[in-house]
Amino acid sequence: MWDTIILNPMINALLLIYDLLWNNFGLAIIVFTIIIRLITLPLTMQQTRSQQKMQQLQGSKKWQDMQKKYKDDKQKLQQEQLSLYKEIGFNPLSGCLPLLIQFPIIIGLYQAITRTLAATPVQLLDLSKHFYPFIPGLASLIPLHNRFLWIPDLGAPERLFLPFLPAFGIPVLTILVFITTWLSTKLTTPVTTGDSQSASMGKMMSWYMPILLAWFSYSFAAGLAIYFVVSNVLQIAQSAAMGKVNWRNVFSFGSASKPLAKTPAKK
Amino acid sequence: MPPFRRLILLALGLTVVAGLLSGCATGATIASSWPGISADETTVYVAYNNAVSAIDLENGVERWHYPAEAERNRSFYATPLVTADGQIVVGGYDHTLTVLDAESGAEIWRFTEATARIIGSPTAAGSLVLVPSADHHLYALDLETRQVAWTFETEQALWTAPLVDGETVYLPSMDHNLYAIRLSDGAEIWRADLGGGSVDTPTLVEGTLLAGTFGNGLQAVSANTGAILWSFETVGWIWGNPTAADGLVYFGDVAGWVYSLRLGSSGEEISRFQPDGPVASSPAYGDDRIFISTESGTVYARTASTGDPIWEQSIGLTSRLYTDPLLVGDVLLVASTTARQGDAILTAFDAASGARRWVFPPPAPEE
Numbered sequence: 261m262w263d264t265i266i267l268n269p270m271i272n273a274l275l276l277i278y279d280l281l282w283n284n285f286g287l288a289i290i291v292f293t294i295i296i297r298l299i300t301l302p303l304t305m306q307q308t309r310s311q312q313k314m315q316q317l318q319g320s321k322k323w324q325d326m327q328k329k330y331k332d333d334k335q336k337l338q339q340e341q342l343s344l345y346k347e348i349g350f351n352p353l354s355g356c357l358p359l360l361i362q363f364p365i366i367i368g369l370y371q372a373i374t375r376t377l378a379a380t381p382v383q384l385l386d387l388s389k390h391f392y393p394f395i396p397g398l399a400s401l402i403p404l405h406n407r408f409l410w411i412p413d414l415g416a417p418e419r420l421f422l423p424f425l426p427a428f429g430i431p432v433l434t435i436l437v438f439i440t441t442w443l444s445t446k447l448t449t450p451v452t453t454g455d456s457q458s459a460s461m462g463k464m465m466s467w468y469m470p471i472l473l474a475w476f477s478y479s480f481a482a483g484l485a486i487y488f489v490v491s492n493v494l495q496i497a498q499s500a501a502m503g504k505v506n507w508r509n510v511f512s513f514g515s516a517s518k519p520l521a522k523t524p525a526k527k
Numbered sequence: 528m529p530p531f532r533r534l535i536l537l538a539l540g541l542t543v544v545a546g547l548l549s550g551c552a553t554g555a556t557i558a559s560s561w562p563g564i565s566a567d568e569t570t571v572y573v574a575y576n577n578a579v580s581a582i583d584l585e586n587g588v589e590r591w592h593y594p595a596e597a598e599r600n601r602s603f604y605a606t607p608l609v610t611a612d613g614q615i616v617v618g619g620y621d622h623t624l625t626v627l628d629a630e631s632g633a634e635i636w637r638f639t640e641a642t643a644r645i646i647g648s649p650t651a652a653g654s655l656v657l658v659p660s661a662d663h664h665l666y667a668l669d670l671e672t673r674q675v676a677w678t679f680e681t682e683q684a685l686w687t688a689p690l691v692d693g694e695t696v697y698l699p700s701m702d703h704n705l706y707a708i709r710l711s712d713g714a715e716i717w718r719a720d721l722g723g724g725s726v727d728t729p730t731l732v733e734g735t736l737l738a739g740t741f742g743n744g745l746q747a748v749s750a751n752t753g754a755i756l757w758s759f760e761t762v763g764w765i766w767g768n769p770t771a772a773d774g775l776v777y778f779g780d781v782a783g784w785v786y787s788l789r790l791g792s793s794g795e796e797i798s799r800f801q802p803d804g805p806v807a808s809s810p811a812y813g814d815d816r817i818f819i820s821t822e823s824g825t826v827y828a829r830t831a832s833t834g835d836p837i838w839e840q841s842i843g844l845t846s847r848l849y850t851d852p853l854l855v856g857d858v859l860l861v862a863s864t865t866a867r868q869g870d871a872i873l874t875a876f877d878a879a880s881g882a883r884r885w886v887f888p889p890p891a892p893e894e
Contacts, residue, residue, distance in 0.1 A: 379559075379661075380559035380560055380644075380646075381559070381560040381561065381604070381646065381686065381726070381849070382559050382560055382561070382849075382864070383559070384726075385766065385781065385805075385807055385849065388741070388763065388764045388781050389781070389805075397742070398742070399723060399741045399742020399743070399764060400703070400722060400723050400741070400742050400743060402701075402723070402724055402741050402742070403683055403684065403701050403724060
């Protein structure tokens, strides 16, 4: 099931793109990432709209009054919040799907990259079972050229060894992933208001995400790190194009800044 | 859903992803290839995972294993070479080639100049041993002086043993080429583009080299000139190269077909049959019997000249057969890629009847 829906399409798409892009696997991963972002664009936009709606709702007087009125009765507060969601036609789960869809993509891409760059007999034998027979010539692409820019093997964790520092490999992609994830989180995550728990949680998350993805990049295939960097840059660009980037957030290391919008939610 | 809860969901999800990726990475290192086996008149040598073992051909009892204690960064899958003067030469995934004493298993010395895994088996050629490495180089190593006589570089990894015929070395590479090299100095004589990667030693029959490829079927190449003589299209990739048997050649593909061809000016197909799974190994041949093993764990014995079935044996549901079966006298040895600790790595069958003689390691006694 997993192979049919996720892995096989990814492996064959990656190989087709690789074939079209002068047998450059690094470029193939970048173009593949752009295609994935385009395919999931409607979901991302839905998520953005959901965030915006939630933000407007939290800035509304009705919401604030409700928080004050039921601050000592969490259960009642929850009931009232749900009633308000229903009243304005807002589904609080509508922002989840774009997030959930990221996980199979990340796992699938990791598997697709490591399997197409098969470095052992068992991996290569396994790869032969994932090819679509109706696409001729894919097998003749094997083995793939696994070099890209300064990276000697896209299937292994990346380190840059400088001539004057031969004993220490600098994890350049890991650093890039950390910076772009931090920027993306800071620039595109809407700030929370009022609720100090939410604000502190948001602050913690703005560090958790970059550290976690940087750890992925440090430990796993360099190709996956390229996916993260390109994906983050595209996320920022997309948000900027939609006017949803708050540059002031980048420089606010302390308390959360003010929300982008405070107009009440409309049906 | 408030933004912070969404972030928590994302964090939890990514933590799960981290666990899954870690699992994938760990799983990949358990067994990255299948056992390599070779034998002399009395002993079977098996290279698999962390050890090279010498096993008594008669009863399956282990005589020695190397290293004495498993070392985390050392694993062996290349078929061990047994030299005429009683040495075992085996390549490792730690980039080294180790020379052992065949009698005791004691290490004699190690060659450490390769910079990538040694997946293919070394081949003896006079005083030289030819060592294919995934670092794209073939090393011609003098075992007596312990010096490299020459190296030959290709454009991609070398995963298989070269074939030596007289003064010529035939070397298939993952770069899609089959090379002919002069044994004396490592100079290239010719190269033939096979149209796909090739990972098994070519078969030489009456001046024709037969090489299986990934995605481009079987290629017949003139051993003299390197010209492609004819091609035979297969359903799947060919991993194990053909075995010659009385004017016919037998081979399988990973799509699960076994073919027999008659050699001549072209490869005329005589028959094909579909066993119970992909075939990644080369068949074994002897005494008008051809032995074929499948990934699914079944061994087929057939009459080579007619293709008639003789016997069929399954070695178990969890083990897979990728290693070439090996016929030593009247014993057929089958090495398994095991899925669980304690599973049999090596099974010895009576070649005539298919009766099981012994397994290694022996099954644990029932409590």
